[in-house]
Amino acid sequence: MKLLLTDSGIKNASIKAALLDLLGKPISESTALCIPTAIYANPRGPFNAWQFVSGQDPDCAMTELGWKAVGLLELTALPSVDKDRWVPLVREADVLLVGGGDAIYLHHWMRESGLADLLPSLTETVWVGLSAGSMVMTPRIGEDFVGWKSPAGDDRTMGMVDFSIFPHVGHPSLPLNTMEAAEKWAAGIGGPAYAIDDQTAIKVIDGDVEVVSEGHWKRF
Incomplete structure (x- = not known):
């Protein structure tokens, strides 16, 4: 799977160019499925889900x-329907657009829905994450970002990359998300980590990592 792990979506020309490179064709010729699931664990989740979708x-x-076309893939609905109703559509999609919210909640429903089991076979699919939609692909998010409590009771996520992400550095509405706070967070992660702002994304192809940024970021 090809990954574009963003802080806040396709915010600038550099991140858009990275997306086009991963797709290998114009956006207008590409089919997308959007996944809003993570936001339902947050306050005003239904309203924010509609904004994203x-x-x-x-x-x-x-x-x-x-x-070219956009479909809605709601992970909480998938366990109640036959897999032949949605698995072929996921396989056919060029890109999965995965919204923000609570990364642990998203990880839980990726497992429960069966999407997590499908991901290793989607070698040409592009995963575009936004905030929690990016963090969920890391090994763990750190206790600072745990909101919804998983049955496992920890902060582990998918581990499809070997680094963690501290998002929204310097965001005006998140005064606690400073680079100093990110450094303290990274000290407890126990592995490689990146702090990124809303003008930054991390592009991953076959384990090769490239930071794409018109803003501020730091690797720990």
């Missing part, structure tokens, strides 16, 4: 980029 979130460009 409908492309009405002015700060996080994802579904409104001009895709």
Whole structure:
């Protein structure tokens, strides 16, 4: 699977160019499925889910980029329907657009829905994460970001990359997300980690990691 792990979606020309490189074709010729599941564990989740799905979130460009077609993949619904109703559609999609919210909640439903088991076979699919949608692909998120409590009771996530992510550095509405706070967080992670702002993304292909940024970031 090809990964574009963003802080806040496709925020600038550099991140968009990275997306186009991963897709290998124009956005207008690409089919997307959007996954809003993570946001339901947050306050005002249903309202924020609609913003993400409908492309009405002015700060996080994802579904409104001009895709050939966009479908909605709600992970909490998948265990109640036959896999032949959704697995072929996931395999056919060029990109999965995965919204923000609570990374532990998202990880839980990726496992429960069966999507996690499907991911290793999606070698040409592009995963575009936004905040929690990016953090969920890391080995762990750190206790600072644990909100919803998983049955396992820890902060572990998918581990499809070998580094963790501290998002939203310097965001005006998140005064605690400073680079100093990120450094303290990273000290407890026990592995490689990146702090990124909303103008930064991390591109991963076959284990090769590239930071794409028009903003501020730091590797720990």
